[in-house]
Amino acid sequence: MMKSFLLVLFAVLASNAFAFAPAINSPVKSRSVAAPPVTSLNVFGNKKSAASKAEEEEKESKFWQGEWVCADCGYIYNRAECAGMYFEEQGPGFRCPQCSGPRRRYAKKVGDRVGTTLDGGDAPILIFSFGGVFLTILFGFWAVNNL
Template sequence: MKSIIAIIAAICLFASSTLAFAPSTPRAVVSTRAVANPTSLGVFGNRKTEAQKAEEAEKASKFWQGEWVCKDCGYIYNRAECAGMYFEEQGPGFRCPQCSGPRRRYAKKVGDRVGTTLDGGDAPILLFSFGGLIATIAFGIWAVQNL
């Protein structure tokens, strides 16, 4: 008899402790059902209509279908790792996930060849660097002759 009372007391104690963590007001469960459509399945079983597929294809045709490569570290841009956004949709603050290089250091990859970056490549940097070097040498020669 005492064991039955102890079991009942334990069950009551367990039930009361679990009810202490329950929400104070029960929430209504809303059930929504997707309309079945005989088109292809998308992610997680959601069906896509022909209009949705056409819209996605039109959006994809606006962007570069090849690969974008970071010229600093060789990282190949992956849409799945970057919130599903195309590279062109990334803002100017985008950084390479691997080396934190700026967006302008990415270039289009065509076959085995990597093209120029979005800002025209390194030509402006090299041009101004060599121009500054020539100006410094010219100033040094002028300064030595006129002292």
């Protein structure tokens, strides 16, 4: 009985271990990627008109020009790494690329000081945590005296 159980357990573990092993005789297919066509925009860059430059400067003035810092891990938001979007343009589903912290955990950085986060900091978490501990202790005293 015990031997059969161990054999079944070994078989299950061995099958899981080999499930992610590379195939031995798999042919490797090479893909050729076609080069993009060469145009004047690729060679000389995109020439912007004065109106588009003014529109871009107006857009930049609406957003925070300083740095946004993740309060959990210290990651500094880099616009180039995030599809060229300003931090304020990121939706509520945005996560820190380094620690997966939510968007509300980012704070503005001015000089060497980091301001409060978008969710108001850790005060609500601490208040409810200590309140929960206090209520648990009160319930314990009530239960001991009334049971």
